Amino acid sequence: MSDNEYNEGIHEIHSFEVDEFDIVCGPVCGGKVVSSTGVVPARHQVHFNQIFADAKTRALFMMMLNHVRATSETISYPYRCDTETHCVYLRAVVSKSSTMHVGFVNKVMEYELRPENARLVCSLSSENPDFTLCSICNRLRHENQWLEFQQLVDQEIWPADGKPMGCQFDTCANCENALRQRVAETQRSYTAKAACTALHAVQGG
Numbered sequence: 001m002s003d004n005e006y007n008e009g010i011h012e013i014h015s016f017e018v019d020e021f022d023i024v025c026g027p028v029c030g031g032k033v034v035s036s037t038g039v040v041p042a043r044h045q046v047h048f049n050q051i052f053a054d055a056k057t058r059a060l061f062m063m064m065l066n067h068v069r070a071t072s073e074t075i076s077y078p079y080r081c082d083t084e085t086h087c088v089y090l091r092a093v094v095s096k097s098s099t100m101h102v103g104f105v106n107k108v109m110e111y112e113l114r115p116e117n118a119r120l121v122c123s124l125s126s127e128n129p130d131f132t133l134c135s136i137c138n139r140l141r142h143e144n145q146w147l148e149f150q151q152l153v154d155q156e157i158w159p160a161d162g163k164p165m166g167c168q169f170d171t172c173a174n175c176e177n178a179l180r181q182r183v184a185e186t187q188r189s190y191t192a193k194a195a196c197t198a199l200h201a202v203q204g205g
């Protein structure tokens with residue numbers, strides 16, 4: 001396989017917008033919205049809720065959506081969206097793209113090829129999954145620890161022979177706390193700005 005073929009899919013991380021009815025519009029390119037749950041055909045009306053495979057990720061993203069919608073603040077955070085062959089490092093920016101729409105813009109910052117013997121071959125499985133994957137940092141839970149995929153391969157916990165593993169998504173405590181903290185920080189700056197505006201209005205009036 002050529003390097004080009006390997007790299008296919010890495011840039012298929014599409015940005016999208018969510019309208020005032022929580023419907024996903026877009027995508028910006030490619031004709032499909034890619035999420036942790038897979039590929040959603042563009043023609044179907046997809047509710048924002050439906051693009052997340054697990055309740056915790058869904059709740060976190062709903063919180064971000066509602067926060068940005070209410071305050072017009074911008075939230076930016078790093079995340080991973082690994083492919084079978086690559087570690088892919090992205091930055092997401094969540095901001096108001098118009099008065100009614102909130103944009104989720106995902107940008108690939110860098111990516112690296114995995115070692116030859118390490119292929120992340122998994123399928124989404126909610127019943128008796130072999131592994132749980134953090135939807136933000138893509139680490140995998142193993143005995144109450146969140147480990148890098150490469151660590152699981154090195155410790156022979158993940159089969160290196162390319163056998164597909166059933167995976168479910170969740171959010172690790174680190175990522176959940178980091179996102180909640182970002183929202184809390186921008187909430188504080190929003191509240192401070194609002195108080196300042198109110199004070200000016202009082203002084204001006």
Ligand SMILES: [Zn+2]
Pocket residue numbers: 134135136137138139171172173174175176
């Ligand atoms: Zn995580």
